[in-house]
Amino acid sequence: MSEPSPPGLFDGILARGAVREAVSDGAWVQAMLDVEGALARAQARAGLLAAEDAQAITRACDLAVFDVAALGREAAETGNPVPPLVRALSAAVAHPAGGRVHWGATSQDVLDTATMLVATRALGWLLKDLLAAADAAAGLAEVHRGSLMAGRTLLQQALPITFGLKAAGWLSGLDDAAARLEEVRRYRLAAQLGGAAGTLASLGAHGPAVLDYLAEELGLAAPRIPWHTVRTRTAELACALGEAAGALGKPGRDITLLAQTEIGEVREGVASRGGSSTLPQKHNPIAAVSAVACAMRAPGLVATLLSCMLHEHERAAGAWHAEWRPLSELLMAVGSAGAWMRDCLEHLEVDPRRMRANLDRTGGLLLAERVATALAPALGRLLAQEVVAAACTEAAATRRQLGEVLKTRREVLAHVTAADVDELLDPTGYLGSAAAFVDRALEAHAARPRKG
Amino acid sequence: MSEPSPPGLFDGILARGAVREAVSDGAWVQAMLDVEGALARAQARAGLLAAEDAQAITRACDLAVFDVAALGREAAETGNPVPPLVRALSAAVAHPAGGRVHWGATSQDVLDTATMLVATRALGWLLKDLLAAADAAAGLAEVHRGSLMAGRTLLQQALPITFGLKAAGWLSGLDDAAARLEEVRRYRLAAQLGGAAGTLASLGAHGPAVLDYLAEELGLAAPRIPWHTVRTRTAELACALGEAAGALGKPGRDITLLAQTEIGEVREGVASRGGSSTLPQKHNPIAAVSAVACAMRAPGLVATLLSCMLHEHERAAGAWHAEWRPLSELLMAVGSAGAWMRDCLEHLEVDPRRMRANLDRTGGLLLAERVATALAPALGRLLAQEVVAAACTEAAATRRQLGEVLKTRREVLAHVTAADVDELLDPTGYLGSAAAFVDRALEAHAARPRKG
Amino acid sequence: MSEPSPPGLFDGILARGAVREAVSDGAWVQAMLDVEGALARAQARAGLLAAEDAQAITRACDLAVFDVAALGREAAETGNPVPPLVRALSAAVAHPAGGRVHWGATSQDVLDTATMLVATRALGWLLKDLLAAADAAAGLAEVHRGSLMAGRTLLQQALPITFGLKAAGWLSGLDDAAARLEEVRRYRLAAQLGGAAGTLASLGAHGPAVLDYLAEELGLAAPRIPWHTVRTRTAELACALGEAAGALGKPGRDITLLAQTEIGEVREGVASRGGSSTLPQKHNPIAAVSAVACAMRAPGLVATLLSCMLHEHERAAGAWHAEWRPLSELLMAVGSAGAWMRDCLEHLEVDPRRMRANLDRTGGLLLAERVATALAPALGRLLAQEVVAAACTEAAATRRQLGEVLKTRREVLAHVTAADVDELLDPTGYLGSAAAFVDRALEAHAARPRKG
Amino acid sequence: MSEPSPPGLFDGILARGAVREAVSDGAWVQAMLDVEGALARAQARAGLLAAEDAQAITRACDLAVFDVAALGREAAETGNPVPPLVRALSAAVAHPAGGRVHWGATSQDVLDTATMLVATRALGWLLKDLLAAADAAAGLAEVHRGSLMAGRTLLQQALPITFGLKAAGWLSGLDDAAARLEEVRRYRLAAQLGGAAGTLASLGAHGPAVLDYLAEELGLAAPRIPWHTVRTRTAELACALGEAAGALGKPGRDITLLAQTEIGEVREGVASRGGSSTLPQKHNPIAAVSAVACAMRAPGLVATLLSCMLHEHERAAGAWHAEWRPLSELLMAVGSAGAWMRDCLEHLEVDPRRMRANLDRTGGLLLAERVATALAPALGRLLAQEVVAAACTEAAATRRQLGEVLKTRREVLAHVTAADVDELLDPTGYLGSAAAFVDRALEAHAARPRKG
Secondary structure, three states, rough: OOOOOOOOOHHHHHOOOHHHHHHOOHHHHHHHHHHHHHHHHHHHHHOOOOHHHHHHHHHOOOOHHOOOOHHHHHHHHOOHHHHHHHHHHHHHOOOOOHHOOOOOOOOOHHHHHHHHHHHHHHHHHHHHHHHHHHHHHHHHHOOOOOOOEEEEEEOEEEEEEEEEHHHHHHHHHOOOOOOOHHHHHHHHEEOOOOOOOOOOOOHHHHHHHHHHHHHHHOOOOOOOOOOOOOHHHHHHHHHHHHHHHHHHHHHHHHHHHHHOOOOOOEEOOOOOOOOOOOOOOOOOOHOOOOOHHHHEEEEEEHHHHHOOOOOOOOOHHHOOHHHHHHHHHHHHHHHHHHHHHHHHOHHHHOOOHHHHHHOOOOOHHHHHHHHHHEEEEEHHHHHHHHHHHHHHHHHHHHHHHHHHHOOOOOHHHHHOOHHHHHHHOOHHHHHHHHHHHHHHHHHHHOOOOOOO | OOOOOOOOOOOOHHHHOOHHOOOOHHHHHHHHHHHHHHHHHHHHOOOOOOHHHHHHHHOOHHHHHOHHHHHHHHHHHHHOHHHHHHHHHHHOOOOHHHHHHHOOOOOOHHHHHHHHOOOOOOHHHHHHHHHHHHHHHHHHHOOOOOOOOEEEEEEEEEEEEHHHHHHHHHHHHHHHHHHHHHHHHHOOEEEEOOOEEEEOOHHHHHHHOOOOHHHHHHHOOOOOOOOOOHHHHHHHHHHHHHHHHHHHHHHHHHHHHHHOOOOOOEEEEEEEOOOOOOOHHHHHHOOOOOOHHHHHHHHHHHHHHHHHHOOOOOOOOOOHHHHHHHHOOOOOEEEHHHHHHHHHHHHHEEEEHHHHHHHHOOOOOHHHEEEHHHHHHHHHHHHHHHHHHHHHHHHHHHHEEEHHOOOOHHHOOOOOOHHHHHHHHHHHHHHHHHHHHHHHHHHHHHOOOOOO | OOOOOOOOHHHHHHHHHHHHOOOOOOHHHHHHHHHHHHHHHHHOOOOOOOOOHHHHHHOOOOOOOHHHHHHHHHHHHHOOOHHHHHHHHHOOOOOHHHHHHHOOOOOHHHHHHHHHHHHHHHHHHHHHHHHHHHHHHHHHHHHOOOOOEEEEEEOEEEEEEEEEHHHHHHHHHHHHHHHHHHHHHHHHOOOOOOOOOOOOOOHHHHHHHHHHHHHHHHHHHHOOOOOOOOHHHHHHHHHHHHHHHHHHHHHHHHHHHHOOOOOOOOOEEOOOOOOOOOOOOOOOHHHHHHHHHHHHHHHHHHHHHHHHOOOOOOOOHHHOHHHHHHHHHHHHHHHHHHHHHHHHHHHHOOOOHHHHHHHHHOOOHHHHHHHHHHHHHOOOOHHHHHHHHHHHHHHHHOOOHHHHOOOOOOHHHOOOOOHHHHHHHHHHHOEEEEEEHHHHHHHHHHHHHOOO | OOOOOOOOOHHHHHHHOOOHHOOOOHHHHHHHHHHHHHHOOOOOHHOOOOOHHHHHHHHOHHHOOHHHHHHHHHHHHHHHHHHHHHHHHHHHHOOOOHHHHHOOOOOOHHHHHHHHHHHHHHHHHHHHHHHHHHHHHHHHHEEEEEEEEEEEEEEEEEEEOOOOOHHHHHHHHHHHHHHHHHHHHHOOOEOOHHHHHOOOOOHHHHHHHHHHHHHHHOEEEEEOOOOOOOHHHHHHHHHHHHHHHHHHHHHHHHHHHOOOOOOEEEEEEOOOOOOOOOOOOOOOOOHHHHHHHHHHHHHHHHHHHHOOOOOOOOOOOOOOOOHHHHHHHHHHHHHHHHHHHHHHHHEEEOOOHHHHHHHHHHOHHHHHHHOOOOOHHHHHHHHHHHHHHHHHHHHHHHHOOHHHHHHHHHHHHOOOOHHHHHHHHOOHHHHOOOHHHHHHHHHHHHOOOOOO
């Protein structure tokens, strides 16, 4: 029962990495059992239960003795899997403690708290991959601080940048997403305990104490008030995952574009991967493609979870049940995106010569802005742009280098020398703050808190 | 390998009915094998393959001999599960036909066509439940054609209607959804065959013929052109499922509202179901709640599938892979909603006495519009409404019946008699076209094409 | 009041074309007035109203005399703009017909029917652009039936195709979307009339007749039963728009990719457009980019409209109001995508020489599949692929043409001659059914019904 | 030009409050002008521009002299409204400073930074309403700390709670949402400045300094690196708004349910509002309905903004443009929800007698859990539940009070006295920690930081 489930048909691609197991049915049942055990211990600490009864209940909370499929089948009778689990657990505990299983709790307490446990565990794996991906991006930013390439806007070559700057941008997105996920994990994943309608009526005056102990036992945050129908916590969890998906998908999309046959500036470095079933010459960027695919699944799932926030009264008539599967799917999709992007960035092969070659292909056109900027003090910004644009048009039409054309223009040479033109058109001299921004991103990454 | 998989922990609620198995990994692999077999037979019909080779391939397409988990693992190497399947299938076929497995096809051909097969089979089950739910709604409309109840707008009692009219509304939505799903199933679920880039290059001039035969072998529509990156078909499938979700969720929401303790006009009739884990007195409308929950999952999944339509060039770099799981999830969610709503409507217990009691609770206020309408020819519509509104306010403030108050008003009695007032306030006489609309909905339902 | 509103700040890009005006506030008010007028005429046809009263009401339904901003302000008091409109219209009609304005109808009847009118008019404009875009795609498919280019899968060059085939794919998507929109427009955009709770109580036995006449007066479909809380019609409208967005976005994405500086196979042909504010050399594909942007807005709006389907009882407590703006936004976004894509395709400059040059850049690697296919009968498919893949690797590593390498391989020359190799590597001979598929798409396009 | 625009037809409902004006076209243009002015001053502080030139530019940044509709029209030529704005602004500044307008910046810098300004201003208004709504909820929680009512799960009466506890739940959600929005507003709304490709090439080594000064001038956060294609900031903004929508919609849904004719426990207190166009007796909860409607719009818009995160390279080919309108719509929808919910809660009329009457209607059934809990030590939890459930069934079937039935049962009286039964069934004694949770929520609300 407790052995890891085999991967599903699409799981190698869409549920890659440790997160798949972390959101498996077994993981959910274990989390529910952990809640029941912790609840007993919390009540023991509050003096509501004998310590040995709490221990007996805790001992019985062993996934291996429960039949997940049977729970699934019986769940339909009550609308959730907790009642059959409580029955089975009560039976598994020696009397009299068996009668104290689930004391004061309602199904949603167990399932909501288990959700937070599943999430905190899955986030542990996701954060590991996300940070490894960020480290890899940092490595690329460092190494390629000076690797010139074309910056591209609206998919048109625009101005020289460095590959280091591009990687630093990826890094900043991954760091943002990790920071937000860690924040949510630490402060917003909370235990839930309210009993049948949120009053913890059957615990008398001990409710808040038991709630706080429960949170402590499970390593979750303690809420100020039961949150069974106030879904800001699931919303923030979903949203942080949605943000991470986007931060992971961005480098994925860039890499698929950089790996295009005609661009060829990067290549995925895992040799065994990326062959085509029919085209022997192909080397597909499987990791980047898969990361994009996983990332694309997130927004719809986040929307579902947000649209589930309007819970009716003290337990929603549908909106609660509708959360369970999308949350698992979302953790799995983003976890998978993280595993792929880590793999992708850790093995990315970068070709700076090809980058430079692509940059040079446009014969200086990319430095047009710089020439315009240099002429602007004399001509005004708008006229300078017009003059340079005309030269660009002529260079493109006559297939000459921009420098050549500029040197034929009187309105240019009136203000700069031919040597100036050559210098202006040298891309290595027109990188502005690229290196400074790389440094700032690397410093922020280095300064982020690490465990151990 | 081919035995049905046990239900998952939440499947009893969120993947109810036959659709779960119809979108299982086993069903997907079987569909892919069906495509490979049909492709061989199509090529045989086109004269490209010996009939016995096609038969040999077809015979080998037996789910029982394939290891789904292994396919899942290997899928990660090439980015989809078709290459390992083709390898395994080729090995399973006796030489020389083994070398002709998957001839001329690319992975996406097999997976896209398998998607359509999985969908057409899953829709078969879904439509069965959807039509049974519609039949049950038709039965309720028929039986309760005259069962008076309060019509409620913005959750306020508004005007008398019949429960039959309400059920006829549900029926019309279910019939609309079924009609659209059947249309999509028949005309839009098509075979896909294009080869590596959509030209079927390796089939020479035989491409269109093989494509048409393939569609015929599988009982799918034949497309005029390969649609691997033109996703209008998956979009229409997703949308028809999204529409069905809404049509199934609407009665679900109504039933949760009608079953409220304070309303009590309907009750789910499956005795074994709906107990609470902690509240012995409760009888929860599990089926309606679950149908709502399943329906709420659909819009986000539809959005994901629509946002995947912008495939790049001849095979998308992520947007294709991102479709697989949402489509399975969507079929499962809507299939489950259908199974629940069928169950719910087939066993719904209706309490016409409680309906009438709730209607009478407001002391005639619901007929206020009628009185205003009767006075309008004499007073004008706006003044008539004001007069009646004032009487309503007085009746509410003094806790008297509206009729009593109206009979004290001179501006009323100037135009109608006291007996007129009594008649105007009798709800059975103010149902307008309710019965006629029930008949029109029932006729339309009866006229819909049925198989067999 | 009735003059066209000036474009908003982003409207030139995100609300391009005639659809913007078609969903303006003025258009909405006009549609509501059209409904009130048609309702009066329908009642006259049913004998419920004098013909001259209906004419008086119809005459008063003139947008120019209503103050839209005032209606907007007063709408907040009753939760929708119909009550203030009815008050203003009643006042504008000469007594006694003024008292018969809006007779038997409720606010939702007017607003729902007006929604359908707004939609049918907006779809008229959208379909015009969509069909013009399809015609332009057909023209490109026709002209470039033989223009060789690289087919690209996962953004890697895969196999030769023609630009005609690519355009035929775009065409088939646009035709699908147009067909679905026309179907929805004709059969699913229906009048709504139910009165306060769906019974048309104040019309006595005349309800169905008035409903049918109303539909006829407005050129809308007649529903079998009021659909105020059965939202399958808005769902189908939204979904057809979502499908159209995807069909329009697909060529948009392809064109942004084909226009990349390093690819340069197409270029947008409107000379005045696409300059950069800072980069004089750039020529941005503004139309394609804008079409993609507009298309990307659709899925979220469709999801909102689908998630609004669970209306409560006889009038939803929020889900109805939540539909109004998303539907306008969706019509505007897709309308704008249509206007941009028409413009884009009608002026697209195609560079077949650049296409061929890009294709030749890979030194024959793209024909690898063909060589493998040719060797497969002798070697078996899998071995043939391995042999060719090895040659591809060597060619890439040594920067030689694939043909050269193949001719050095004994296992190749054992089965084909050197001349065969040259022929196999000629892309013009390996286009399979590309031309046939182009023809099929063009025939289907030509066969679609046209008006006039 | 700068006068407030009149409300649109649906704005009274869907764009209520100050946020509408805060996201108007005028507000957007003003924000863009503010950026251009601040950029000039930042460059002056960095020594790149004469102080008087910066002042001249700042002075010219006056919304009143710009023609928004003209900018909208010209925006289509370049794909965004910044180039025409820069042209107009340059012309409006006296030479020579005119040539220094927009120096070093690209369109996206101005538009992204303006987006953050628009957002920070709109959030100011939204937070004001959100906090007023929270204060009102706190007031209700305080006043109704002891107002007994039925807790309802799955819309069935479950256990007694207090209205104070329900309001405290609303409060905690509103406080969560406000805290998150304030966090995003303070730390994540940042200036953007990168120049054409993110290097600030034309500013030489002064890039980071100018960026930091720009942020300071505008009161925005300073990013460590340009974020033009790293959209974690827009994602967090969108998500915080989505969370707020859910937190606002939850009380809205509860209030529509509590205001049902048959429940009648609350009523919206604005007398002028909520009449029906046809039903004189109705009093619709317009504010709650409208808040729900606005809240329902958010999830789809959040999904759109998340799905726009995969920007290509250094400027997205569509995904950037696709953000503009959804962000405005989202600010407007959530702002409107906030304005409605503030209004709703500040004027909510609560009827504690009706609450108590509804609670008593079930004859003690709601205390069934308590009796079961009292019997559990003696009978065990499961058996105790069975015994009580049987008594509930009998009480319901025979229409007797639960207490009466329990006192006839031997297995009950074996463990508790008849007086115990009466005490157990008194709801005022079974509220558990309701008051304690109210206090905790109020303390947390009181402790939140306030300005001034």
